[in-house]
Amino acid sequence: MNRIEDYARPSVAADAVVFGLDTAQAESRGGLKQRKLKALLIRRGEEPFAGRYALPGGFLRTGETLEQAAQRELAEETGVIQPKLIQLGAFSRPDRDPRGWVVSCAFLALTKTVALSTAAGSDAAEARWMQVSCTETDQGEALSITDDDGTLLLDTENGQIKTNALAFDHAEIILAGFRRLRDEVLYHDLIFALMPELFAVSDLQQPYEIITGTHTSPQNFRKKMASKLVETEYYNEAAAHRTAKLYRRKDGIT
Amino acid sequence: MNRIEDYARPSVAADAVVFGLDTAQAESRGGLKQRKLKALLIRRGEEPFAGRYALPGGFLRTGETLEQAAQRELAEETGVIQPKLIQLGAFSRPDRDPRGWVVSCAFLALTKTVALSTAAGSDAAEARWMQVSCTETDQGEALSITDDDGTLLLDTENGQIKTNALAFDHAEIILAGFRRLRDEVLYHDLIFALMPELFAVSDLQQPYEIITGTHTSPQNFRKKMASKLVETEYYNEAAAHRTAKLYRRKDGIT
DNA sequence: ACAATAGTGTCTATCAGACAGTATATA
DNA sequence: TATATACTGTCTGATAGACACTATTGT
Numbered sequence: 391m392n393r394i395e396d397y398a399r400p401s402v403a404a405d406a407v408v409f410g411l412d413t414a415q416a417e418s419r420g421g422l423k424q425r426k427l428k429a430l431l432i433r434r435g436e437e438p439f440a441g442r443y444a445l446p447g448g449f450l451r452t453g454e455t456l457e458q459a460a461q462r463e464l465a466e467e468t469g470v471i472q473p474k475l476i477q478l479g480a481f482s483r484p485d486r487d488p489r490g491w492v493v494s495c496a497f498l499a500l501t502k503t504v505a506l507s508t509a510a511g512s513d514a515a516e517a518r519w520m521q522v523s524c525t526e527t528d529q530g531e532a533l534s535i536t537d538d539d540g541t542l543l544l545d546t547e548n549g550q551i552k553t554n555a556l557a558f559d560h561a562e563i564i565l566a567g568f569r570r571l572r573d574e575v576l577y578h579d580l581i582f583a584l585m586p587e588l589f590a591v592s593d594l595q596q597p598y599e600i601i602t603g604t605h606t607s608p609q610n611f612r613k614k615m616a617s618k619l620v621e622t623e624y625y626n627e628a629a630a631h632r633t634a635k636l637y638r639r640k641d642g643i644t
Numbered sequence: 645m646n647r648i649e650d651y652a653r654p655s656v657a658a659d660a661v662v663f664g665l666d667t668a669q670a671e672s673r674g675g676l677k678q679r680k681l682k683a684l685l686i687r688r689g690e691e692p693f694a695g696r697y698a699l700p701g702g703f704l705r706t707g708e709t710l711e712q713a714a715q716r717e718l719a720e721e722t723g724v725i726q727p728k729l730i731q732l733g734a735f736s737r738p739d740r741d742p743r744g745w746v747v748s749c750a751f752l753a754l755t756k757t758v759a760l761s762t763a764a765g766s767d768a769a770e771a772r773w774m775q776v777s778c779t780e781t782d783q784g785e786a787l788s789i790t791d792d793d794g795t796l797l798l799d800t801e802n803g804q805i806k807t808n809a810l811a812f813d814h815a816e817i818i819l820a821g822f823r824r825l826r827d828e829v830l831y832h833d834l835i836f837a838l839m840p841e842l843f844a845v846s847d848l849q850q851p852y853e854i855i856t857g858t859h860t861s862p863q864n865f866r867k868k869m870a871s872k873l874v875e876t877e878y879y880n881e882a883a884a885h886r887t888a889k890l891y892r893r894k895d896g897i898t
Numbered sequence: 899a900c901a902a903t904a905g906t907g908t909c910t911a912t913c914a915g916a917c918a919g920t921a922t923a924t925a
Numbered sequence: 926t927a928t929a930t931a932c933t934g935t936c937t938g939a940t941a942g943a944c945a946c947t948a949t950t951g952t
Contacts, residue, residue, distance in 0.1 A: 393743075394703075394743050394746070397655060397703040397704075398705070398706045399653040399654065399655050399656065400653065400656055401648050401651060401653050402653065402654055402656060402747055449651040450654065450736070450747070451651065451652070452652045452745070453738050454738070456734055456736040457736075477733040477734060479731040479733075480731060480734055480749045482704070482708075482709045482710040482711075482749075483709055484707050484709070489647075490648050492648070493656055493704070493710070493749075495736075495747075495749075573831070577827070577830075577831055590904085591904085591905090592903075592904080606942075607942075607943070607944080608903080608904080608905090609904095609905075609906080609942090609943090609944080610941065610942055610943080610944095612904090612905070612906095613940090613941080613942095614940090614941075614942095628949090628951070629902085629903080629950080629951080630901070630902060630903085630950070630951045630952065631901075631902040631903035631904075631949075631951075632902080632903055632904045632905085632948065632950045632951095633903095633904080633949075633950065634903080634904060844931085845931085845932090846930075846931080860914085860915070861916070861917080862930080862931080862932090863915090863917080863932075863933080863934095864914065864915055864916080864917095866931090866932075866933095867913090867914080867915095868913090868914075868915095882922090882923050882924070883923075883929085883930080884923070884924040884925065884928075884930085885922075885923050885928075885929045885931070886921065886922035886923045886924095886929085886930055886932080887922075887923060887930095888930080888931060888932090889931085889932090
């Protein structure tokens with residue numbers, strides 16, 4: 391008794407909530423660089439949820455770890471390679487997938503890829519970076535994800551899902567991913583997983599504040615980060631203002 | 645193509661790292677209460693790893709969520725009911741279980757049960773609360789788990805496993821569980837999940853400091869916790885000193 | 899010169915830790 | 926009285942935020 395074969399087995403999938411920063415030109419002031427937080431979603435071609443957007447991911451294969459499965463699916467479906475992966479949790483509601491019993495192990499994936507490398511893979515044609523907005527309203531924060539067209543895909547307020555145009559339970563998973571991202575940035579300096587090797591202090595601030603929901607003056611932000619940074623000899627290419635010294639992350643704590 | 649049936653499926657298990665506090669009488673000063681951190685392990689009766697200690701847990705069944713499976717197995721195997729559950733992560737190395745392909749979703753479980761309720765369940769006879777010790781050495785912390793007899797079951801130093809008498813990869817899982825416990829206590833007040841409804845400030849301090857690896861004076865600890873506590877009208881039964889007012893957790897943030 | 903961001907220094911409120919000192923229980 | 930813990934208050938040093946001020950780039 392109690393042998394492995396006696397138990398029914400679910401399918402196991404690995405899905406990833408991929409965040410990245412996109413350096414966009416703002417129109418308002420002609421040429422200001424603005425770093426925007428993006429999430430990577432894929433338009434589904436088949437039922438169920440055909441036409442809807444979903445997280446990249448797929449089924450675990452024999453001989454793989456879940457991390458390997460997430461990496462593989464991410465590369466195949468979106469061209470994103472070697473992101474930082476953090477396990478988010480398993481989503482196991484028995485009816486979460488209309489096709490059958492599927493337990494999904496979700497990952498938080500962070501990429502330094504500023505360029506949208508969507509064009510690479512085979513299925514990648516249907517992958518898109520979506521705009522993530524996080525605004526603080528009175529007594530509550532609102533997270534929303536919109537298409538480039540402006541179509542609202544996900545809208546949450548204080549952890550409650552208000553609008554949800556996503557497939558499966560992926561809205562829940564994204565919400566858990568963002569919460570985890572916030573915690574890891576606040577307490578474990580995960581912001582650096584989104585940055586390139588060299589960066590200016592001001593490049594850190596906008597993403598940091600979008601993700602954490604905080605706001606500080608540039609002067610004070612510099613002081614807060616100083617202990618985690620190392621100066622380099624390099625400088626930013628100039629804009630219409632003083633050039634910025636580039637920094638590297640100080641090695642030490644993970 | 646790409647149908648669910650095309651993929652091989654692993655068995656899926658839910659295992660729990662259960663922590664609890666045990667109020668023990670210290671011998672040194674005749675009658676001092678000391679709260680010790682304990683972890684719940686089960687002696688395996690069958691191969692593989694017969695005779696070794698392992699985490700309580702078992703296979704996910706049809707129609708269940710992983711949380712339900714963890715709760716059920718915990719009740720069946722150890723008699724621990726309704727602990728606070730937090731997902732730790734999935735362990736998926738293909739060779740982690742000699743019996744076959746088993747993905748284990750691990751939980752951190754916290755119980756307020758001061759009394760050792762081991763005697764309840766059917767398999768519970770083989771469940772035991774083990775002593776968890778965490779000491780700070782020069783440039784590194786050491787976590788170890790010992791039997792009541794003093795037998796060393798797990799010994800780690802700076803995240804490296806030095807001694808491991810446990811079944812499967814459960815040493816790794818316990819290590820991840822303790823790290824997560826530390827983080828959650830530090831940043832999300834999870835210490836209260838281990839406390840009864842009413843408690844004295846000094847009852848909080850010892851567990852808090854064991855888990856977080858910090859040390860503060862009783863006076864300063866009181867000030868740090870004050871904002872999270874509400875006074876009650878109750879007092880501790882007296883020892884050989886002034887009676888302590890009992891507090892309740894202030895409701896608000898989870 | 900002007901606009902815009904980079905970067906420094908200074909003041910202040912807040913908070914954590916050190917520690918002195920009082921209160922109250924039992925032996 | 927002695928002792929051990931409960932609890933209060935005061936000082937100090939580190940840190941976060943407000944903000945004044947200087948530096949350097951392109952237009």
